[in-house]
Amino acid sequence: MEKVYLDNAATTQVRGTVIEKMQDALSNFYGNPSSTHSFGRTAKTGVESARKTIAKYMNAHPSEIIFTSGGTEADNMILRCAVRDLGVETIITTKIEHHAVLHTVEELHEKLGIALHFVELDSDGNPEMSHLKSLLEADESKKMVSLMHINNEVGNKIDLDVICSLCQEHNALFHSDTVQSIGHFSWDVQKTPVDFLTAAAHKFHGPKGIGFAYIKKNSGLGCMISGGSQERGYRAGTESYHNIVGLEEAFIAAYDNLDEEAAYVSDLKRYFIERITEEIPDIKFNGLSGSLEKSTYTLVNVCLPMDPQKALMLLFHLDLKGIACSKGSACQSGSNKGSHVLTELLSEEDLQKPSVRFSFSKYNTKEELDYTIGVLKEFMA
Numbered sequence: 001m002e003k004v005y006l007d008n009a010a011t012t013q014v015r016g017t018v019i020e021k022m023q024d025a026l027s028n029f030y031g032n033p034s035s036t037h038s039f040g041r042t043a044k045t046g047v048e049s050a051r052k053t054i055a056k057y058m059n060a061h062p063s064e065i066i067f068t069s070g071g072t073e074a075d076n077m078i079l080r081c082a083v084r085d086l087g088v089e090t091i092i093t094t095k096i097e098h099h100a101v102l103h104t105v106e107e108l109h110e111k112l113g114i115a116l117h118f119v120e121l122d123s124d125g126n127p128e129m130s131h132l133k134s135l136l137e138a139d140e141s142k143k144m145v146s147l148m149h150i151n152n153e154v155g156n157k158i159d160l161d162v163i164c165s166l167c168q169e170h171n172a173l174f175h176s177d178t179v180q181s182i183g184h185f186s187w188d189v190q191k192t193p194v195d196f197l198t199a200a201a202h203k204f205h206g207p208k209g210i211g212f213a214y215i216k217k218n219s220g221l222g223c224m225i226s227g228g229s230q231e232r233g234y235r236a237g238t239e240s241y242h243n244i245v246g247l248e249e250a251f252i253a254a255y256d257n258l259d260e261e262a263a264y265v266s267d268l269k270r271y272f273i274e275r276i277t278e279e280i281p282d283i284k285f286n287g288l289s290g291s292l293e294k295s296t297y298t299l300v301n302v303c304l305p306m307d308p309q310k311a312l313m314l315l316f317h318l319d320l321k322g323i324a325c326s327k328g329s330a331c332q333s334g335s336n337k338g339s340h341v342l343t344e345l346l347s348e349e350d351l352q353k354p355s356v357r358f359s360f361s362k363y364n365t366k367e368e369l370d371y372t373i374g375v376l377k378e379f380m381a
Contacts, residue, residue: 004368007324009152009180009299009359014250015205021249022207025242033239034230043241050248054212057255059188066213066234067244071179072100074198074213077224077235078175079104082144082196083114085222088173089141090115094127096153096341098177101146115141124294125156125287125345129166136170143172149197150180153341153357154287155295157181160192168193179203179211183254184262184298195219201243205361206250210243261362266297268360272369273300279377280304286355287345299359301342303350306380311354314379318356321375326357 005013025046031039033047048062055062068074079101082088091105095118109116117135119127127147136143145167150157160176167174175196178187182197183204189197196219200211215221215234227236254261273290276283282305288294289301304311315327327339342355358372 001368001371002322004323004364004372006358006360006364006368006372007326008361008364009203009357010326011202011208012205012361013363014202014207014246015253017253018206018246018249022242022246025245029241029245033241034228043239046241047239047244050244053248054251057187057251058214059190060214061217063232064189064214064217066215066231067239067247068198068211068213068235069209070202070211071098071177071198071200074200074211075100075175075177076104078196078198078213078215078221079108079144079146081221081224082173082175083108083112086144086173086220087142088114088144090117090139090143091146092117092119092132092135092143092172093146094119094121095344096121096125096151097146097148098152098179099340101148101177102340105146119147121344125151125154125341126158129162132163133166133170136166136172143170144175145172146175146177148177148180149185150178150296151287151341152180153339154301154345155180155289155299156287157295160194164193167195180296180298183251184258184296186255186258189214189216196221201247201250204250204254207243207246210240210247212247262297264362265360265364266292268364268366268369269297269300271366272358272360272373275369276302276373276376279373280380284350286342298361299357301355301357303346303353303355304376304380306354308352308354314354314356317379318372318375323372323375325372326359327355 029043031043033040033044051062051065054065091114093105105116108114120131122128147158147163149160164174173195176194178197179200182199195216197214202208223234225236230236230239270292284303286301286303318325
């Protein structure tokens with residue numbers, strides 16, 4: 001096989017219908033959505049239609065959907081503005097969040113003196129609810145809890161309903177980075193009443209450079225980017241019309257085909273787990289990624305029984321064979337440091353072995369998985 005793309009947790013192939021929608025937008029709908037003439041009004045209608053579409057699928061109000069450049073910007077906007085505008089004095093999170101959250105809260109702690117507490121993790125890498133409860137009860141400061149729904153490296157899926165209840169009980173705000181779950185799991189923000197969540201289109205076969213923040217109505221949050229009054233005053237700057245309609249098309253396709261595509265990708269993950277366990281019996285699954293019930297159906301993260309020196313060439317070898325995968329999140333692939341997630345979860349012995357994340361989509365096949373496992377087994381021989 002020439003190319004096998006198994007790095008869908010980093011980014012996904014854009015759907016053909018999304019590309020067509022964006023090409024049409026770029027060719028024919030070039031007015032500035034803030035302009036009052038017909039060209040501008042047409043573009044504005046498209047932006048607001050996309051906002052209503054997303055809100056409808058999430059059971060939210062359109063005014064609660066704010067378009068951003070992606071998940072990182074949305075996380076930054078919510079966390080920073082919550083401190084500035086909502087009087088947040090304490091942030092509670094974990095050490096295995098995405099760096100968009102982790103680096104932001106560390107900066108708020110170091111530069112602004114915001115109290116920062118990390119929830120203890122159980123042996124599988126999930127936050128200990130009893131410890132979260134004790135942190136919420138520790139003092140009377142205004143608190144925000146920030147916990148990602150699905151971990152981007154090991155795929156652990158946490159119970160947001162339980163966390164929402166705890167936060168409401170203790171009058172704390174709750175933000176969740178849902179970049180790995182929006183487009184892959186159904187949402188109802190009335191039944192799971194988070195205060196804030198974030199999404200990125202390129203994780204569900206949409207374009208890069210566009211995402212959104214869900215900001216509960218009347219939250220009191222102010223703008224992070226000043227200038228014009230775009231995005232309900234939350235985010236100044238001319239709207240990226242072609243990206244927004246691309247996001248809308250990807251969002252509609254993801255949810256209209258959710259059951260069928262989730263079943264297909266789940267079957268791929270099940271098959272991969274069975275086959276790789278047969279071929280490499282001493283393999284370990286990091287976190288809960290080996291579980292179809294307790295982790296996302298879109299990825300596995302495996303620790304390979306391999307000599308550390310030989311492992312240095314593993315990803316290079318896979319790439320030579322046309323296989324794209326990841327040793328961690330794409331955001332840290334240029335760093336010499338190991339995965340901060342696996343550092344928290346693995347033993348010293350297992351940290352010396354290579355861990356690889358394989359992530360799947362509707363465009364993958366079982367034949368590709370067989371090929372990948374064969375290449376792995378041959379390299380390890």
